[in-house]
Amino acid sequence: MTEVARSVVHEVLGDGIIDVDEPIVSYIVNVLADEDFDFGLDGEGAFDALGDLLVAAGCVPDFPECRSVCSKLSDKFGKHGLVKAKPTVRSLAAPFRMNEGLDDGEAPRKKPEPVDGPLLSERDKLKIERRKRKDERQREAKYQLHLAEMEAVRAGMPVACVKHEAGGGHTVKDIHMDNFTISVGGHDLIVDGSVTLSFGRHYGERETEDSTEKGNEANGVVKVDAISQRLEQIYKRLELIDADAAESRAASILAGLSFSPEMQKKATKTFSGGWRMRIALARALFIEPDINLLERVATRRVVGFEDQWGRILRRPLQQKVFCWETGRLNNTTKNLIRDELYLQTTFIDKFRYNAKRASLVQSRIKALDRLGHVDAIINDPDYKFEFPTPDDRPGAPIISFSDASFGYPGGPILFRNLNFGIDLDSRIAMVGPNGIGKSTILKLIAGELQPSSGTVFRSAKVRIAVFSQHHVDGLDLSSNPLLYMMRCYPGVPEQKLRGHLGSFGVTGNLALQPMYTLSGGQKSRVAFAKITFKKPHIILLDEPSNHLAKYAQSIKSLLFFCIMLILISSHMKMDLDAVEALIQGLVLFQGGILMVSHDEHLISGSVEELWIVSEGRVAPFHGSFAEYKKILHSS
Ligand SMILES: Nc1ncnc2c1ncn2[C@@H]1O[C@H](COP(=O)(O)OP(=O)(O)OP(=O)(O)O)[C@@H](O)[C@H]1O
Structure with a gap:
């Protein structure tokens, strides 16, 4: 059923689905192929469930087009027998009495069940159920879209693409590409290149420069200037980053983090959590440029952080709370202030009824009252972590x-x-x-x-x-x-x-x-x-x-x-x-x-x-x- 559904989706969406990521396509197919899926009138249900995703994923250019596509989908799914028939209402030939065949005496009344709110009809319940499923699908669709976006960001570069703009007048059996550009990750590798591959000739890696000359001789021009230039740049870069030594450098970083030669060859998944963190650290060390770049940022952060901490700690509590309210503090400073306030309030709670400390407690209460917002600071949600207290205490041994x-x-x-x-x-x-x-x-x-x-x-x-x-x-x-x-x-x-x-x-x-x-x-x-x-x-x-x-x-x-x-x-x-x-x-x-x-x-x-x-x-x-x-x- 899913296969038929998939072919219908491809048929209706046509080119619109070619570049869409597979997980999204599968998601669309699975939603529509779900036997409980309600296409609604004229595909309205499909539009509700998938409209946002179809537009966001670029399957359709806009929402009006999306509506018409959903209507077509509903139609086609119906024709392929993929839409479950809804139960129809059938009228009975003769009236049916509920008490037929029972004693004439009054049936005992069932005590009405206590209800919390208005009773829901079956129709309402179905509606709520549908709404829930729709919300669920929309959440899942957003998540799938997010995953696809993240995947694209992670890959860091768009798919390599070849732009082929004009054809030449060569014999049909030759392959000729003119004015093409190849770019990877937004960087142009070849600009306005042109290549002719002549029928009957053999081309290979080592033959490239040779074949250029031969090709010239034979009038089968292969313009590889841009390619060889680019290759030269790549070789220079590899030399610069000492690519030949990469493996030994990685090995020495790993060895420095206590990885034995055998461990260095093991699959990452076989390591415990702590060792995996070391692998991440080794990776960070290996990519020198990033470390240098981030090092500067981190240094600034450390210095800034210490300056502010020192400054804030020297201020009296009232000023600290003021700084808090103006919102210019980092989390660590906030924690310190919160700790101090917490200590003050605990002190008050502890010695509230202690005659010897009464004056001290009173002065602290007054000081805190003057500050205001103390509760808000102590009860800041960022700081909340309250484990529930168990109601029972099982006896030993536990x-x-x-x-x-x-x-x-x-x-x-x-x-x-x-x-x-x-x-x-x-x-x-x-x-x-x-x-x-x-x-x-x-x-x-x-x-x-x-x-x-x-x-x-x-x-x-x-x-x-x-x-x-x-x-x-x-x-x-x-x-x-x-x-x-x-x-x-x-x-x-x-x-x-x-x-x-x-x-x-x-x-x-x-x-x-x-x-x-x-x-x-x-x-x-x-x-x-x-x-x-x-x-x-x-x-x-x-x-x-x-x-x-x-x-x-x-x-x-x-x-x-x-x-x-x-x-x-x-x-x-x-x-x-x-x-x-x-x-x-x-x-x-x-x-x-x-x-x-x-x-x-x-x-x-x-x-x-x-x-x-x-x-x-x-x-x-x-x-x-x-x-x-x-x-x-x-x-
Ligand atoms: N499911 C498993 N199958 C086989 N070996 C395992 C499995 N889980 C852990 N090990 C191995 O058992 C050993 C102990 O692993 P464990 O995760 O308990 O160590 P740990 O002391 O918690 O380590 P860390 O501090 O690095 O988290 C390790 O050598 C680990 O590779």
Whole structure:
């Protein structure tokens, strides 16, 4: 059926569909081929569902033309029997009585069902259902269009095109092209070139210059001046960038980032998250021109940032709030002010009824009152990260490992005889080298993996939420945060889901914005909202600040620091503001936390214990993250 539908679409749209990307064409075909699709009167349904996409994708020049095309589509689909017949109303030959054959006594009345609002007729319900499907299709269409646009931007260059403007009077069997231009990515490679390929001659790469002369002799002119000039430029450029040494340069950069020769040959997909980040770093280092360019930008940012920070911190609180209101602060400065205000308000709350500190509390209350907007600042949605408090507290044991060992099938044993427990008061960060198996432990805890031997016990009553980059990547990008939550939790009132999204700063219009338009940090917030809706007792976090801090440990030079900033701005999935908010949210969370992270700031701000994963074992470390790092460096 889809094949017939496809041929009808091609027939009706003709040339209009030739240059349209395949995913868009498939989408159009699938929508129309859907057996529930309602073409409506004269193709009006098709126009509603696909009009915007057909025009935006250039299948039709404008909306009036689009209407007529939709009408043709409806017609053709009907002729091919692809339009499902609508149920028709049939009149009965004789009246039919509902109580025929029943006792004459009055039938017991059914108690009317309580209803919340006006009753909907079947027709209304169908209409609403159609409307929903239409919205869904339009969202999907916009997303497909966005994907196609992104693909074009990523490719960075339009398709190579050949403009052929005039034909010559040569024999029919020769191929002659005159006045043609070849451009790639907006750069002209050949301008006003002309080529004649004479029938019977053989042309090849090495023969080019030769054949020019031979061709001249034989009057079969091949004008390759422009081509050879261009080739010369390319060779010069390759020489300039030392292309022959590219592989060895890449190898030495990778080796500097601890990739052994065997690892350098492995497919990227076989590496753990941390190693993949190193690959991204190696790539950034390899492309020198971009680094130099960005380095300047980053330096300016660093300097500007420090200047402003220093200046703002020296000002009294009142002035800081004024600066806030005038909106000239960056996120870090905002966080510092917010922290200070937060401390002031906590101080007031804590010592409000303490006689000894009464005067101090009073003066602070007055000072804050004078400032105004304090609530707005503390409750800024950007800063919000509120994990729900579970209503129950299952008794111990919650999670315990007994002699648990694990190795991936076909791989080495990663852990032997692990013995430890986690409860609702646990606040732990697991640290260790890349690829040692930290994420694997989280998967064993969550039940995604089973131990090869020994046991991992999980209380039947415990609710565990897992956050990893995988959950952010798994969001439905064609949807929006609210719809996504509605699909994940069907039947839950919209207001409740909105409220929950709001706890993670996804408020107002942001909750209705297409997911693909959200920033990395905003997507992370949606993922957090999704995994915590059921009020988990334990939260497992796998690199919630996404591998950013591990490089900060080894990055000494400004160049490296700049690269970090580049990586932060281009790859980060959670912005710095969100990390601050996450720390605050975790501190206030009333359950257990086990995180895998290399982010010193996140670890020291939100957990109390450090566990070290190494050589197949997990052991508590009695010291701070900074002390652990010191030991790591000295060894
Ligand atoms: N599905 C899998 N199949 C086979 N091997 C795997 C699989 N997932 C991970 N591994 C391997 O198991 C080892 C441990 O991986 P894991 O992701 O747990 O490490 P990690 O300590 O979390 O690393 P990082 O800090 O780099 O994120 C690595 O060598 C990894 O390549």
